[in-house]
Amino acid sequence: MCDLRIATWGKNMERIYLDYNATTPLRPEVRDTMMPYLMEAFGNGSSIHAYGREARTAIDTAREQVAELIGAKSPSEIVFTGSGTEADNHAIKGLSELQKSRGKGNHIITSSVEHHAVLHTCQYLEQRDFEVTYLPVDRYGRISVDQLREAIRDTTVLISIMHVNNENGTIQPLEEICEIAQEHDIPFHTDAVQSVGKLEMNVQECGVNLLAFSGHKIYAPKGIGVLYIRRGTRLANLVHGGSHERNRRAGSENVPAIVGLGAAADLAKQEQDSYARHLDRLTHRLRDGLNAHIDRLHYNGHPDHCAPGTLNVSFESVEGESLILRLDMEGICVSTGSACTSGSMEPSHVLAALGLPPRLAQGTVRFSLGRNTTEAEIDAVIAKLPKVIQQMRILYRG
Ligand SMILES: *Cc1c(COP(=O)(O)O)cnc(C)c1O
Numbered sequence: 581m582c583d584l585r586i587a588t589w590g591k592n593m594e595r596i597y598l599d600y601n602a603t604t605p606l607r608p609e610v611r612d613t614m615m616p617y618l619m620e621a622f623g624n625g626s627s628i629h630a631y632g633r634e635a636r637t638a639i640d641t642a643r644e645q646v647a648e649l650i651g652a653k654s655p656s657e658i659v660f661t662g663s664g665t666e667a668d669n670h671a672i673k674g675l676s677e678l679q680k681s682r683g684k685g686n687h688i689i690t691s692s693v694e695h696h697a698v699l700h701t702c703q704y705l706e707q708r709d710f711e712v713t714y715l716p717v718d719r720y721g722r723i724s725v726d727q728l729r730e731a732i733r734d735t736t737v738l739i740s741i742m743h744v745n746n747e748n749g750t751i752q753p754l755e756e757i758c759e760i761a762q763e764h765d766i767p768f769h770t771d772a773v774q775s776v777g778k779l780e781m782n783v784q785e786c787g788v789n790l791l792a793f794s795g796h797k798i799y800a801p802k803g804i805g806v807l808y809i810r811r812g813t814r815l816a817n818l819v820h821g822g823s824h825e826r827n828r829r830a831g832s833e834n835v836p837a838i839v840g841l842g843a844a845a846d847l848a849k850q851e852q853d854s855y856a857r858h859l860d861r862l863t864h865r866l867r868d869g870l871n872a873h874i875d876r877l878h879y880n881g882h883p884d885h886c887a888p889g890t891l892n893v894s895f896e897s898v899e900g901e902s903l904i905l906r907l908d909m910e911g912i913c914v915s916t917g918s919a920c921t922s923g924s925m926e927p928s929h930v931l932a933a934l935g936l937p938p939r940l941a942q943g944t945v946r947f948s949l950g951r952n953t954t955e956a957e958i959d960a961v962i963a964k965l966p967k968v969i970q971q972m973r974i975l976y977r978g
Contacts, residue, residue, distance in 0.1 A: 595911045596957045600797075600950030601746050601774060601890060602915060606840070607799040607951075613843040614801070617836040625833045626824065635835045642842025646806055649845040650772075650791065651782030659807045659825045660838050664773040664794030665697040666818070667807035668740075670829070671769040671790040672701045674815030675738050676710060679767075681816075685735030691715045691723050691752070692933040694742050697792075698771055699929070702740070711735075717933050720882035721750035725760060732764055739768045743775040747930040747946055749890030750882040751779070758787040767813055773797050777848040778856055778887050789813040795837060799951065800844035804837035855951065859889035862949050862958050866891055869962030874969055880934060880944065891947040894936065895969055897976045898943035906968050907945075912961055915946045 597605075617638060623631030625639050643655040652658060661667045672688070680686050690702050692714040702712045713731045715723045723741060739761050741752050754770060761768035769790035772781060776793040783791055790813060795804035809815060809828070821830025848855070870877060876896035895903070900916040907914055927941030936944070947961075 595913060596960060598912065598914045598947045598949060598953065598957075598961070600953075601946065601948035603796045603802065604799045604950055605952070606801055607844065607847065609847065610800055610840045610843045614836040614840040617839050621835075623835075625835060626822065635833070638835060638839050638842075639833055642838045642845075645842035645846045645849075649781075649849045650776065650793075650808060651784050652808055653784055654811065656826065657783075657809055657811055659809060659828045660833060660841070661792075661805040661807055661829060662803060662831075662834070664771070664792055664797070664805040667792035667794070667805040668695070668697040668769075668771055669701050670807050670815065670818040671792055671809075672698065672738065672740055673705065674818055675767055675769065675790065675813070676705055678814055678816040679737035680710070685733070685737045687711045687713070687733050687735040688738045688740065689713045689715065689728065689731050689736060690740045691717060691742065693717050693721050693745055693747075693750075693930045694740070695746055695771055695773070698740055698742065715741075719934050719936075720880065720885075721745050721748055721930065721934055722882060722885065723752060723757075725753055725756045728757060728760055732760075732766065736764070736766050739766055740770070741768075742771040742773075743781075744772070744779065744887040744890075745930065746774045747890075747928060748881040748892035748934075749774070749887045751775070751885040751887055753885075754786055754788075761789075762787055774890075775887060777852065778859065778889060780852065783808055783810070790815075795841040795844065798841075798844045798848050800841040801837050804834055804841050806841070856888050858951070858953075859949050862953050862955065863888055863891055865955065866947060866949070866958050866961065869958065870965070873962060873966040878940060880931070880936065889949045891949075893945055893947070894940040895943040895945070896940065897973045898969060899972065899976065900943050900945055903943070903945060903968065903972060906972065907965075910964050910968070912964065915948070916944065 621634050623635040625635040643658045646658050647655040676688055686709055688710055706712050715727055717723055741757055743754055744751050758768055767789040770788050772791050773794045777798040789810045791808040793806050796802040819830050824830050878894045880892040904916045927938055931941040
């Protein structure tokens with residue numbers, strides 16, 4: 581695995597990337613399958629001549645590979661979108677708006693720890709006559725299925741709960757949520773962007789109606805996503821135009837990205853077990869190392885239900901954003917649990933939902949590991965971090 585990072589990062593080899601939940605590098609094997617479709621095989625999948633047919637065949641193959649990865653009954657249940665975010669938007673708006681227009685109701689149930697792709701879509705719908713229940717979570721970010729049951733109304737048209745949380749890796753009780761949704765005949769959507777490739781997913785066994793995931797979280801390029809739509813689940817369209825994707829998502833297909841996603845899905849399927857073991861082993865190594873060398877720290881992921889590869893840690897008496905910058909100077913790239921996008925120091929909505937006191941939330945760092953992560957990198961982090969934390973604690977003014 582280590583030789584891959586040389587190809588990916590070239591002269592920046594000394595950097596340690598531990599932010600795979602934000603994005604993953606393109607795999608060279610994936611790039612190689614894409615190259616012909618960026619160059620000589622440039623046809624439009626809708627054209628009927630040889631160039632078009634070549635593109636169409638490539639799209640069909642990718643659709644089969646993706647269907648295979650998530651255990652879909654038929655490739656026709658797979659719709660390619662422009663991102664994971666678009667897939668979430670399509671699922672939530674498309675289903676809710678259609679159900680409401682049919683007089684089925686206007687109530688949506690989701691959780692308070694969803695990605696913004698889901699949360700902000702629900703907030704948008706709230707401004708358009710929908711009512712949304714945001715289920716609370718326990719201190720590790722899990723919803724309670726009893727509270728889900730209690731939240732269901734006659735007017736509930738959709739339940740949307742993520743599979744694995746992007747900030748702390750906590751896994752939601754998907755099977756139980758599915759059962760409850762089926763008992764009440766309510767469609768269920770899951771944002772599986774952080775679980776596909778890491779955890780076994782079989783949409784037929786699990787029974788979800790809708791599932792979203794994203795190319796760039798599984799070593800395919802950015803700007804390509806997937807929405808699985810179980811046969812028989814009806815949605816309004818988000819993007820209108822031509823008859824692409826069986827009239828479900830208009831716009832000429834991004835053939836190279838679709839081909840790349842297909843290849844990445846195929847590799848993810850083959851390597852799922854070894855990938856999960858690799859992540860699990862290194863996550864434990866990191867955790868053991870932190871425990872041995874740093875005191876006054878807290879883990880925010882679920883102790884029993886946590887996807888491998890994510891370690892969300894709060895360091896007492898440390899200011900997280902400064903810690904990220906200090907680590908960046910050391911060549912270690914990680915994320916904070918604060919909403920740094922706005923330049924503010926607000927703790928993330930996820931950490932807030934866990935009930936983490938602001939004092940701890942602000943000292944929170946997310947390490948997320950991936951394919952190219954090595955033991956040597958983890959050991960380098962363990963060698964550097966304790967000293968940085970110690971220095972920062974001396975300067976800390978709570
Ligand atoms: C990254 C991510 C998304 C968004 O996917 P994009 O392809 O970047 O739009 C949605 N949900 C979760 C949980 C994510 O981690």
